Amino acid sequence: MVKIGYLGPRGTFTKLAVDTAFNGEDKQSFTTIPECIDAVHDEQVDIGVVPLENAIEGTVQLTVDYLVHQVRLPIIAEIVVPIQQHLLVAREFSSDLSEVTDVYSHSHAIAQCHQFLHKYMPDAKLYFTSSTGKAAEMVSNSGEKIAAIGNRLAASEYGLTIYQENIHDYPNNHTRFAVLAKDKQIVQISHETQAEKTSLLITLPSDYAGALYQVLAAFAWRKMNLSKIESRPMKTGLGNYFFIVDVNQPYDDVLFPGVKAELEALGCNVTILGTYPVHQMQL
């Protein structure tokens, strides 16, 4: 049976994404994003699912950096899931919000609720955990006066009360999850596909005027539509960046090799991180 690793523990958004996209497979949780990616690399699991980008807070840097610098695995599908954040407290909690001293959650979940926290819980201390599920687990273990930000599944998995629903600051909150696997054939997501994308990693030659403009021109004159471009530090020194570019079309044998050759002639390095279907889920 196909084995799927995901960012756990129980009750994370990643688990919700996995449960929606796959059924019946053997599922194993990992405490951190790097552990989950390593497990795919070491073949403890066949597929790994990790968060990639949130509509409010942006890229999950740990995922991108680990994939770029540490363990290269192809992205073979993307799952997009709507996100609703709730404030979770222990069952025995009977006070009001001003009594909550500490709030735990994944940094992205806290960032999605900053205005709520600022307005209604200005004195609470904020603590980052490896996932929202981990935060819910901590609240269930230590009882009163602390809260977690997480989803409905976490509330039921850990026996918590939803003190306040939908505390995220903006509607239309979605997260993209990357499905990673060495073998593309193994992945069966029966859900309808809306689009196909290709993600590229591009490093520019040492700084010169108009370099990025020339890179973008290679896509522009081929009429290749980009849905995302983001720079990240190379980690080799201040001012050195690589670019992640998402192209709104599947890989093909004409346009992509053309872009690659053109960019390499400029001194760029081009790596394909994946060409994959996008599955938009309703929970």
Ligand SMILES: O=C(O)C(=O)Cc1ccccc1
């Ligand atoms: O912590 C989780 O539950 C995750 O799966 C990562 C995450 C955190 C916040 C929003 C979406 C995904």
